[in-house]
Amino acid sequence: MKDRLRGMQQSLKRFNIDAMLVNKPENRRYLSGFTGTAGSLMIDNNKAYLFTDFRYVEQAKEQSPDFTLVQIGNDYYQKVLHLLQQRGLKKIGFETDFVTHESFAKxxxxxxxxxxxxVKNxxxxxxLVKDMEEQQLLQKAVDIVDQAWSEILSIAKPGMTEEKLALELEFIMRRKGAEGRAFxxxxxxxxxxxxPHGVASQKEMKPGELVTIDCGAVYNGYHSDMTRNFMLGKPNQKQQDIYNIVLEAQMAGVEAVRPGVPAATVDLAARNVIERHGYAxxxxxGTGHGxxxxxxxxxxxxxxxxxxxQxxxxxxIEPGIYLPGWGGVRIEDIVLVTESGGRVLTKxxxxxxPVI
Incomplete structure (x- = not known):
């Protein structure tokens, strides 16, 4: 956490501000380790403060030893102002993409x-760049999904609803250590x-259908994301052909991942394959996201x-082809950028x- 805090303090100079207020939950957790649902950080060049209420005081002490704890009730703003005045801080940044207009007015x-x-981003x-601890947590979240996939294939069958299959998948992931579903x-x-975002419905799956599942687990706050497909019965030629095109595109995207290239280059590598086959x-x-x-x-x-x-x-990396009135295919892996290229974490x- 100390390295992350130092990184933020260096960024203050680049943004030409004296201190930063951090309220977005994932940013708060990243910088402080605090997982409570109510809290705010104030970070200046030399000190870091965590504001939270009575419910989370002991938790904050344990999770955020690098921060000075400030217990608040209804006096959050007064205590922030007192510290700013005490420390002679005048120019304060706030998260423009998270703070509402009402909160800003306050x-x-x-x-x-x-x-x-x-201040944005x-x-x-x-x-953007994950340290070794983050990479390990992400790999664990990925592993949970990998392990769950093999089990869900033995459960899926015609007549089962999409919602039932999604629920079974979540149960399996939780039994394997997930703290929740990623989405x-x-x-x-x-x-x-x-x-593309066909959230599980009450529709019953039927023989001869191609099924797309996009799922992910949360492990110690970190998310995984994987998309795979399976057939309920032998695929016809078009189903197999579309799958093969998407697979070719996905592998081309993975192959393009390497340090020093713009993310757009990876997108183009996958997109060109699909365009070449006439499905642009x-x-x-987009081909993917962090x-x-x-x-x-x-x-x-x-x-x-x-x-x-970097x-x-x-x-x-998750290209897809979507044909209204027919169906679609998407294939998705999580990829770590390494010094030598991309390493696929999804196994x-x-x-x-797969045919069921």
Whole structure:
């Protein structure tokens, strides 16, 4: 945590502010280790404070030893102002993408004499590159999904609803150590596979349908994300062909992951394959996204993302083809950027379309 705190303190100089207020839960956790649901950080060049109420005092002491704990009731703003005045701090940043207009108006009203500066992505930029501890936690979250996939294939069958399958999958992940699901699972069978975010419904899966599952686990705050497909019966030629095209595109995207290239280069590698096969209009989302304390974070892997990949970044590669009235296919792995290229953390096989 000390390295993360130092990183934030160095960023203050770059943003030309005296201190930063941090309220977004994943940013608060990243910088302090505090997992309580109510709290705020104030970080300046030399000191770091954690504000929380009576419920979380002992937890904060244990989880955030590098922070000075300030217990609050209804006097949060008064205590922040007192510390700012005491330390002679005038220019204070706040998270412009998280603080609501109402909260900002309250800050302006209560922090009299303090200059408030909207700051975007100051913590998120630090979170782009995962340290070794974060990489290990992400691998554990990935492993849980890998282990659950083999079990869910033995449970899935025609006549089962998508919701039932999603629920069984979540139960399996929790038994294997997940603290929760990373998002509402996508289980899209048959024609519903054309919905990129076809959250599990009450539709019954039928023989001859291709099923797409997009799922993830949370382990110690870190998220995994994987998409795989299976057939309820032998695939027809079109189902196999579409699967093979998406697989080719996904592997091309993974192969393009390496340090020093813009994220857009990875997107283009996958997108070119799908375009070459004539399905450019049926792949309308980015090829991937970063993953960590949030299920979607930087870097974006899209056609216009010029952020250069660095070792330690972790991202998904998930191209797809979606055909209204027919269905769809998406294949997704989590990939770690290393000094020599991309290392796929996801181990669930993908080279063959599973048949149930």
């Amino acid at each position: 800050l302006q009203q209560e922090l009299s004499g303090i200059q408030l500066f909207p 100051i913590t998120e930029e630090l979170r 509402d699972f996508i289980v899209a069978s048959g024609e519903r596979g054309a919905l 209009q049926n792949f309308g989302h 993953v960590g304390l949030a299920i979607h974070e930087g870097p974006r892997v899209s056609f216009n993302e010029q952020l250069v990949l 070792p330690g970044m972790v991202l998904t 669930t096989p993908k080279n063959q379309l």
